[in-house]
Amino acid sequence: MARKLLLTHIDVPGIQTFDVYRQKGGYRAVEKALKTLTPDEVVEEVKASGLRGRGGAGFPTGMKWSFLAKPEGVPRYLVCNADESEPGTFKDRYLMTHIPHALIEGMIVSSYALGANTSYIYVRGEMMPQIRILERAIAEAKNAGFLGKDILGTGYNLELYVQPGGGAYICGEETALLESLEGKRGNPRIKPPFPAVSGLYNCPTVVNNVESIAATVPIINDGGAEYAKIGVGRSTGTKLISAGGNVNKPGVYEIELGVPVEEFIYSDEYCGGIANGKRLKAVVAGGSSVPILPANLILKTLNGEPRLMTYESLADGGFQSGTMLGSGGFIAFDEDQCIVRNTWNFSRFYHHESCGQCSPCREGTGWLEKVLHNIEYGHGSSSDIDLLVNVAKNIEGNTICPLGDAAAWPVASAIRHFRDEFEWHVSHGQEAQHRNYGLAHYADPLEPVA
Amino acid sequence: MLSVKHNEPVEFTEEMLGKFAEIVARYPEGRQKSALLPILHEVQAVYGWLSVPAMDSVAAYLNLEPIEVYEVATFYTMFFLQPPGKFVLEVCRTGPCCLVGAERIMAHIEQRLGVKEGEVTPDGLFSWRGVECMAACGYGPVLQIGPEYTFYENLTEEKIDKLIDELKNKAEGRELTAES
Numbered sequence: 001m002a003r004k005l006l007l008t009h010i011d012v013p014g015i016q017t018f019d020v021y022r023q024k025g026g027y028r029a030v031e032k033a034l035k036t037l038t039p040d041e042v043v044e045e046v047k048a049s050g051l052r053g054r055g056g057a058g059f060p061t062g063m064k065w066s067f068l069a070k071p072e073g074v075p076r077y078l079v080c081n082a083d084e085s086e087p088g089t090f091k092d093r094y095l096m097t098h099i100p101h102a103l104i105e106g107m108i109v110s111s112y113a114l115g116a117n118t119s120y121i122y123v124r125g126e127m128m129p130q131i132r133i134l135e136r137a138i139a140e141a142k143n144a145g146f147l148g149k150d151i152l153g154t155g156y157n158l159e160l161y162v163q164p165g166g167g168a169y170i171c172g173e174e175t176a177l178l179e180s181l182e183g184k185r186g187n188p189r190i191k192p193p194f195p196a197v198s199g200l201y202n203c204p205t206v207v208n209n210v211e212s213i214a215a216t217v218p219i220i221n222d223g224g225a226e227y228a229k230i231g232v233g234r235s236t237g238t239k240l241i242s243a244g245g246n247v248n249k250p251g252v253y254e255i256e257l258g259v260p261v262e263e264f265i266y267s268d269e270y271c272g273g274i275a276n277g278k279r280l281k282a283v284v285a286g287g288s289s290v291p292i293l294p295a296n297l298i299l300k301t302l303n304g305e306p307r308l309m310t311y312e313s314l315a316d317g318g319f320q321s322g323t324m325l326g327s328g329g330f331i332a333f334d335e336d337q338c339i340v341r342n343t344w345n346f347s348r349f350y351h352h353e354s355c356g357q358c359s360p361c362r363e364g365t366g367w368l369e370k371v372l373h374n375i376e377y378g379h380g381s382s383s384d385i386d387l388l389v390n391v392a393k394n395i396e397g398n399t400i401c402p403l404g405d406a407a408a409w410p411v412a413s414a415i416r417h418f419r420d421e422f423e424w425h426v427s428h429g430q431e432a433q434h435r436n437y438g439l440a441h442y443a444d445p446l447e448p449v450a
Numbered sequence: 451m452l453s454v455k456h457n458e459p460v461e462f463t464e465e466m467l468g469k470f471a472e473i474v475a476r477y478p479e480g481r482q483k484s485a486l487l488p489i490l491h492e493v494q495a496v497y498g499w500l501s502v503p504a505m506d507s508v509a510a511y512l513n514l515e516p517i518e519v520y521e522v523a524t525f526y527t528m529f530f531l532q533p534p535g536k537f538v539l540e541v542c543r544t545g546p547c548c549l550v551g552a553e554r555i556m557a558h559i560e561q562r563l564g565v566k567e568g569e570v571t572p573d574g575l576f577s578w579r580g581v582e583c584m585a586a587c588g589y590g591p592v593l594q595i596g597p598e599y600t601f602y603e604n605l606t607e608e609k610i611d612k613l614i615d616e617l618k619n620k621a622e623g624r625e626l627t628a629e630s
């Protein structure tokens with residue numbers, strides 16, 4: 001069995017409540033940090049752990065914390081990013097639903113490390129049930145003296161609030177999130193200044209993902225060095241993977257970073273193979289924004305090495321033959337799925353979610369959606385495929401925030417690896433038009449994977 | 451849910467104002483604009499949607515220009531600017547859910563309710579729409595119903611039929627108690 005750090009007690013009845021969580025050793029990290037460590041020592045532990053941001057970009061959390069500006073007399077803020085909207089990702093919802101105190105405890109430890117006395121958890125508005133769960137957990141923790149004034153008699157004060165979003169993927173981007181938390185439209189800010197210098201209410205701010213914050217609890221309990229022993233190379237610790245699409249056992253799995261992708265897909269401990277006895281066709285390994293890979297390239301790198309669930313191994317081969325771990329939204333496609341239809345669907349998503357501030361993103365995502373719609377519905381021409389590649393190239397790197405890249409990569413990679421399917425749609429216009437769900441066989445059967 | 455017409459002035463109840471005050475207290479002095487999204491959610495939970503007079507009252511309460519409220523309400527997809535059905539079935543339409551049959555579910559809802567996406571049934575009870583990924587992809591197809599955003603997972607045609615019947619009964623039952 002793989003070691004679990006975040007979901008250790010997930011199956012304990014009543015673990016959502018403060019009392020049971022506490023009985024199982026909960027809030028020890030708060031006691032240890034506030035009573036025996038200075039804030040800087042907490043930051044050092046997190047640095048030593050090698051923890052990398054679990055929201056998608058994988059930036060080292062300890063390093064991010066050490067960039068926080070500390071001008072005299074100016075408040076500092078910690079904002080937890082619980083906007084979870086990247087298609088394929090549902091781990092934060094799972095954690096907040098089933099073990100909410102893991103996040104609350106992490107928020108207290110992390111706020112202490114950063115010297116924040118007011119912190120916010122920004123939860124996407126659709127997660128109203130999770131908002132209620134967190135509010136109850138906060139009230140319980142406050143009641144027990146772990147939040148509020150003079151926590152555990154240490155003199156440290158912390159107020160923690162939950163903020164609902166309004167339904168906008170872009171508010172997962174950290175500066176858009178801060179705008180939204182200030183009561184505005186979710187338009188990303190131009191950086192610099194970075195939030196570490198000027199974030200919420202123009203004060204120094206750290207934005208971290210739910211899972212990153214929860215991970216500080218085992219890091220403080222066991223020490224950063226212990227945490228760093230798990231994993232492979234610079235991919236330390238455990239990671240929550242949201243497994244969806246056509247697998248036998250969709251769900252959230254806590255893995256030790258370094259599990260082979262093949263084991264993750266086929267072992268009964270995790271996904272249990274592809275549903276309905278079908279073969280694996282493709283995988284989007286890290287949420288909708290990362291490049292899609294065909295079965296052979298997700299299981300093995302171009303050099304024939306087994307691909308591992310680590311930041312480095314998934315990225316092996318760059319964008320030519322690799323992908324990214326991203327947010328850990330692992331989407332498996334069986335042999336009957338239509339890559340063109342899925343690519344169109346994702347483009348529609350990004351067009352819908354573009355905030356519209358920069359023209360390459362606003363216009364480009366609309367263009368991608370339209371051209372892909374034409375191809376999917378049998379009205380495409382062969383020049384459209386190159387047009388898509390071109391439009392994607394013109395968006396990439398030319399926008400205020402990375403949503404533009406996130407819209408371009410899925411299209412570019414789908415055409416790179418599945419060009420024949422796009423060409424089939426163009427050359428079989430009639431047939432493509434009458435297929436409602438894109439579920440039929442039309443591509444050459446894949447080589448069975450060993 | 452209270453009903454409100456497009457031009458009807460909106461005055462908040464004591465209970466709502468109490469909630470608003472609690473929300474405003476979460477932010478530093480002078481940053482009450484941060485309360486805008488949470489308060490709009492509260493207002494929508496009471497009236498089912500955001501009318502212009504309701505938004506104007508929020509603006510007055512938070513000491514904002516009305517335009518500051520409109521521009522936020524129009525940016526976020528969760529806010530309804532026209533009255534929807536009493537129950538809004540919001541089905542995830544994004545890629546991962548489509549891999550497990552979301553499009554079939556939407557087609558079934560459309561056929562069962564007899565209204566197109568965004569339209570309201572003649573009895574005012576239902577409307578439906580596709581929404582983007584709800585961070586529940588492992589349990590797809592999924593839908594949610596506000597104002598508490600109750601979740602329905604692993605949907606099938608049968609589950610949809612049952613749900614619609616249950617909601618109908620619930621609405622009728624509630625009307626009965628109101629009359630008696």
Ligand SMILES: Cc1cc2nc3c(=O)[nH]c(=O)nc-3n(C[C@H](O)[C@H](O)[C@H](O)COP(=O)(O)O)c2cc1C
Nearest residue numbers: 053054055081083084085172173174208209212402
């Ligand atoms: C379009 C877009 C959407 C994003 N959505 C999320 C999200 O839902 N949750 C999240 O934690 N990070 C999201 N991010 C990443 C955040 O900007 C930020 O990097 C992250 O919250 C930092 O936390 P971490 O360092 O703990 O990963 C998104 C980024 C972009 C560009």
Ligand code: SF4
Nearest residue numbers: 355357358361399401
């Ligand atoms: S890249 Fe797109 S989402 Fe990001 S700021 Fe520009 S228009 Fe908005």
Ligand code: FES
Nearest residue numbers: 542547584586587
């Ligand atoms: S794609 Fe439907 S919940 Fe994520």
